[in-house]
Amino acid sequence: MSINVLYAGNPKLWPVYDFELSKALDEHGISAHLSRDITPEDVDYIVHAPNGPVQDFRSFTRTKAVLGLWAGVEKVVGNPTLTQPYTRMVDDGLTEGMTEWVTGHVLRHHLGMDQYIHRTDPIWYQPAPPLARDRTIAVLGLGALGAAVAQSLRALNFNVCGWSRNQKDIAGIDCHSGDDGLRDVLSRAEIVVLLLPRTSATKNILNAERLGWLPTGAVIINPGRGPLIDDQALLAALDSGQVGHATLDVFRVEPLPDDDPYWAHPKVTVTPHIAADTRPTSAARVIAENIRRGEAGEPLLHVVDRGAGY
Template sequence: MSVNVLYAGNEKLWPVYEVALAQALAEHGLDATLSCDLPPAQVDYIVYAPNGKVQDFAPFTGAKAVLGLWAGVEKVVGNPTLTQPYTRMVDDGLTEGMTEWVTGQVLRHHLGLDRYIHRTDPIWHQPAPPLARDRTVAVLGLGALGSAAAQALRALNFKVCGWSRRPKDIAGIDCHSGDEGLRTVLAQAEIVVLLLPKTQATENILNAERLGWLPKGAVIINPGRGPLIDDQALLAALDSGQVAHATLDVFRVEPLPDDHPFWTHPNVTVTPHIAADTRPSSAARVVAENIRRSEAGEPLLHLVDRDAGY
């Protein structure tokens, strides 16, 4: 049986995805027509990214699923025209990319490398950093990306504690949940990594009060979602020394406006949403597997819970 698959992602990436999807679908023995321009009534599956041209899903009356290419879902999950099942992207390329970025930034701050990279005067004698076993790193968000990052940091011998909205049990990680759990985790965190989804419950999760729970001089690393942090509260904490540095990869408005104080603050590092990106080759395999599962009557992988928002 043939299926019609509409690519509705970034149009510039269509030539790459056309090849990757065709190969992945063929490996599953699926006979598929791939296109970035199909009549809506003929579409069986939509391969989707929010920066694509499809924003109204109502005409796709026969679509069996919308298969997202992004890990984040906040830009689509509230779309009232989206009545089809929606899956988010969880794949090894995203996970590996995020883990590499997180461990790199944690090691940068753990080892105090900025003092050497940015020095202007001769400096020779500096105290050695503590060993990883003597440094506590907190990971907020223990989903696929958060748990992978936490386990990688634990493999480097950091003391890793984690927090999630729902209870989790991850080998080697001191896992907490709930309001008291969040305070317990933040109170011991010398470095905090934010990998939570953006929901009503997580917006501004690091506000002025919670930033105050951190040990003085803690470091914030946010490759998750910009709205997880109250920007003004963070700037105040940086100015007071409560937070020593913030390395931020995501922001409330992207690209980050030229006049935003994060650009010029001496204790903020801005990276342009590069911590993890969807790799077409690995993402295509996830998409193809979900189409195979749907056609076989099996449950879809990574199905989004609309009520929970992720």
């Protein structure tokens, strides 16, 4: 018997998801009817983007699981109509994309490349930057993405320390947790990478006080969530020189408004939420595996803990 899978993501991406999901399900021997238009009462699984067409889940009485296409779930986890299990996207494409973006910007700041790329006056002699082994990087958030980024930076010989709400143990990474651990990590960090989820506990985790714990001139890189940073505190820290530069990929309001001060600030680099985009090919394999698990009665992968918010 065929199962019904509703695609409730970006309509522009439907043709590629139709192809990739069909291929991935065929590889698992699963017969499925994929469509953007299925009567809610007949839907077995929803492939879902939080900004997609399905926001009210009450009519989906037969649906076994809602399978998210995004790593972030803050826009859907509090939806009172969502009673089905919800899984977030964790796949190798997202992880590799995030690791590449973060590594590129860490190296950019580590090597001081901006002074040459954006120079207005001739520059010939400059002292060489320190080696990676003499630079400390802090990664806040040690989930799947944070752990991969931390290990990638460690492989380049950076001193990497990490912080998470719950204590982690990652080979080669100096892991910390708790308030004292956060202060210890930030006080040593010349470059800080934010990869925490957005929850009530992580909102404004980089506020004025904690930005003051950083060594003077430290760099902030945020590909995680916009609300992790107190924007006014960061702007003040940039103006005072406490923070040397901020490279930001995520914001409280997206797209970032044209009049936002981040655009014009000389110590801020804005990128348009491109650090880790979902790749249909790899995402389809994760979705297909969860459908296989659902049909086999096995535990789903990456189920969201709604109490924790991720």
